Amino acid sequence: MGNATSAIETSGDCHGTAARRQNNRDVFGAGVSAFRQELSGDGCPAPIPIREASMRARPRVVVRKRPLFEHEAAQDFDVLSCQGGTDVWGEGDAAALWVTRAMLAADHRTMYCEHHGFYADAVFGEAASTAEVYNAVLGGPLQHGSTTVLCFGQTGSGKTFTLAGIIDILREALPSGGGRWRVSALEVAGNAVTDLLHASARAADTAGEGGAEPSSSGAPCLLVGSAAEAIDAIVDAARHRSTHRTGVHDASSRTHAVYQLEPVDSEGTGRGAGGRLCLTLVDLAGSEWARDQVSHERARRKEAQEVNASLSALKACLAARASGVRLPARDTALTRLLRGPLEGEGRMVLIATVSPSSADAEHALDTLSHVGLPGRASLMRGEVAGSVDVDRPLPPSPRDWTSAEVVRWWLATSTAAVERINAEVAEAAAAGLRVVLRGAEWPPRTKLGLSFEPPGLADAPPTAPPTLSRVTPRTPIADASPLIRRGTRLVGCRLALAQEEGAPPEGARSDAGESLTAGIDHRAGASDAPPGRSGLLAELRRGSLALTRVADALDAAESEATRAAEAPRCLRPFACPADYAEEVPRKLDDDAALLRAWVVGGEAAQEEERRRIARRTEEEVEAEAAGRAASVAVARARLDEARAVLARAAAAARQVELEITFEPAAFGRAEVPRVPRHFSGASRLGQGDGKAFMNAFADPERGLRSLIVACEGDTRVAETLFQALCALAGTTPRTAD
Ligand SMILES: Nc1ncnc2c1ncn2[C@@H]1O[C@H](COP(=O)(O)OP(=O)(O)OP(=O)(O)O)[C@@H](O)[C@H]1O
Structure with a gap:
């Protein structure tokens, strides 16, 4: 029918x-x-x-x-x-x-x-x-x-x-x-x-x-x-x-x-x-x-x-x-x-x-x-x-792609990214990779952001230098070189305390001790007695602590100096809520006293009361001015002290330098990430097309994070895919936190 x-x-x-x-x-x-x-x-x-x-x-x-x-x-x-x-x-x-x-x-x-x-x-x-x-x-x-x-x-x-x-x-x-x-x-x-x-x-x-x-x-x-x-x-x-x-x-x-x-x-x-x-x-x-x-x-x-x-x-x-x-x-x-x-x-x-x-x-x-x-x-x-004709040009909008076209794009883009990364890795592998992190430039409350493979998991003997398992994106160390990535090995670490006018920074010295200045280098011939994995990691931990400590101290000193410089302004009348809170009830009391005087003694009594209030206010203003002058003197002293602390903190921060040497390892080479199952047809949910692909990976907020997972943590490959996809989709990529 x-x-x-x-x-x-x-x-x-x-x-x-x-x-x-x-x-x-x-x-x-x-x-x-x-x-x-x-x-x-x-x-x-x-x-x-x-x-x-x-x-x-x-x-x-x-x-x-x-x-x-x-x-x-x-x-x-x-x-x-x-x-x-x-x-x-x-x-x-x-x-x-x-x-x-x-x-x-x-x-x-x-x-x-x-x-x-x-x-x-x-x-x-x-x-x-x-x-x-x-x-x-x-x-x-x-x-x-x-x-x-x-x-x-x-x-x-x-x-x-x-x-x-x-x-x-x-x-x-x-x-x-x-x-x-x-x-x-x-x-x-x-x-x-x-x-x-x-x-x-x-x-x-x-x-x-x-x-x-x-x-x-x-x-x-x-x-x-x-x-x-x-x-x-x-x-x-x-x-x-x-x-x-x-x-x-x-x-x-x-x-x-x-x-x-x-x-x-x-x-x-x-x-x-x-x-x-x-x-x-x-x-x-x-x-x-x-x-x-x-x-x-x-x-x-x-x-x-x-x-x-x-x-x-x-x-x-x-x-x-x-x-x-x-x-x-x-x-x-x-x-x-x-x-x-x-x-x-x-x-x-x-x-x-x-x-x-x-x-x-x-x-x-x-x-x-x-x-x-x-x-x-x-x-x-x-x-x-x-x-299937894979040389056919892809439709301009990823939304119109079929699942086969999603796969074509994924493979082509990630292969190109991987080849580029591996070429850079190979070039840097011979030279070694040295990064110097300075206390004066280190952002406060920031950790190094490096995680290492537990011994035995990496494809290397347990005595071998530690291998990076994750580098937190957007940290100074990740920004220092794109080659510092998963698979890179830590081969040297040296915390240098530059002596300024003969005075080592107090915080650094008390925590790190004199031996820090010696540093550790794991590379063959660079050290008499190789310290092994634990020695390198201990040195890195101490260096990281010294960096964050001086950076935090410098930041605290800067904040204190800023507050101290602004302090006198806080003493203006009514600027402070406490002053204001006192002023209003007093005014009400005065009005009540005036009224009472008028009721009890008539206009003359009220005039007398008004003069009393005016006298009292004058005395108070004088006392207040004297107090404020004293406060300003205190604030100035506090400002001088804060500036001195800041100068010392800055000097201490300038003296701390952490030098880390990495070696891009062969097994840390980038690999073409597997096409996500939903697009390769291996998913029980069926095959996803361009629309599903865009929803999963081109979102400016979540896209990069999803891509990092899809690329098994390879942030650099994921970033390349994300930027290319956002460019095709006409969206503005945002970085992962
Ligand atoms: N064997 C057949 N020869 C010629 N036309 C057919 C044949 N089977 C179905 N059709 C045509 O296919 C169309 C759909 O058929 P029909 O309405 O019987 O489907 P149906 O299975 O009952 O669908 P529904 O479950 O949606 O009602 C109709 O136009 C019908 O004429």
Whole structure:
């Protein structure tokens, strides 16, 4: 009933996969044709299971492949290949439907086809008519008892088309002789069940003739005079089913429909009290994937979740029936309605409808893996001729990149960065790398920011010089040379206390001791007795302490000198909140005293009081001025003292120099970071495209930090990638903290 004319809307990983398949449809199409030839030849690619008589009671599985629509054929290709026959109820060989997945290898260049075979009782190709499906499924057994036909599959794959065709054929096929029929039509949406018959105009008419009463299953039903009337009632009822436009289909059935019809005798009892004739036809709502729902509003998404939940419950029941465990039939309204057939009552046929489009291959795999007969063959085939054109220019905005393009950019940019870094490392390796850190220039409250590999973890003997495991970015030492990075080795350390006017800095001397001036150098020939790892680290720790101590002392002295220089200004009246707080209550007291004097002694008394207040204020002002002069003298003395302290601290800081020598080691060479799993296709979440890449790494705030993690802590490579990505994205990169 639906009309699948809307273009397929894709997003995220599916966009990349579908586009790649479309771009290379000739190559992949040839892969599918070659496989079909193999199927039609003598050598079967995989053994087909045999259906045995003992399995007679199990539900039969029929697969129907719909034709590729014209709009699909313009860009996609057919990935379904049928093998075997259409005998639904017989024994012997099963049939198979093969789904070909057009794939791209991890090198993002090599294309190959993966063929997955699913077994069924019968497989109908795109050329098969609904009449053929009907004959195979219902032609004979309809006469013999209760049969349930369930149509299952992706939205837009042909469930309603198949069931509507079957219902049409039944109009002719059912016995036309006079005899009453009981018919019911229910719509199931989530856990809500609606009677479609009584919602239809026809139902109102026929209710008068036949009357409405519950069927044997308890569902409201109609009694009608003939099979043709029963079919008409179902056709009318089906028109009242809810349909909506989905991402893949213009008139998708968003609910399940359960139609039931059975002949009854003159008392209205089902003729099959013993060998009951009853036909239940179920048109399930199409299963949707997230990509089919991208354009749905909230209500539609909720509806899709309910559909998927009830389908999962149905699949669980089918699986339970197959394995003989207890049915979870009470979970949803749908499974409660179908409890009888699910528990093994009568015959059951599952018609799985599948779309042949290359864009729907994964959907077909999903449908078939839920309904197929046990056993499945997966054939991994070799490469198909041709490979993805990696020399094609990348789209200008990373947002438009496919996952393969993300990988191309990542590999090219990080390889270039790594080659540049390693060239610099090689150049510096011979010369050694010496950094001098001066106390006078060292920022206060700053640590060295160097972490070392624990002994034994580094690829070197424990006695070897310590190896850097991490360098905190944006520290003076990280800024001193880009070559100081993970893997670099510490080979020398010397804390020099330059003697200024013969007076060593007090703090440094008391902490570090005289031996500091000797320094340590681990390089061969540079020291008589190599101090080893612990000696070097101890020396570095003492040097770091001396640096931070003098830098902090200098900073404190500078702050104190600044405060001291500003102190006299604080003595101005009312500048200080305490003064102000005192002034206001005093003024209130004075006003009260004036008023009291006027009440008690009249205007003369008040004038006398005013003069007293004025006198008192003058005395206070004089006292205050004297006090302020004294404070200024104190402040000046404090300022002189602070300046002296500052001069001493600055002299001390100038005397401290920490000289560190590094050796860029071979194993510290930069390496091309692995492409994050989400883009290489190795992630369970699927493949990410340019949009996901930008969200993860181009954010000015968090991007660099995420890249450092992705580059396994290699800050320099991460920074290069970050800057290049931000330039492409037109954002301003911010540095990591
Ligand atoms: N075997 C087929 N031959 C020709 N056309 C088909 C076939 N199967 C399906 N179609 C067409 O495909 C479109 C979608 O089919 P249909 O409405 O039956 O899908 P559906 O699986 O019921 O989808 P939904 O679950 O969304 O309701 C319709 O236009 C239908 O005519």
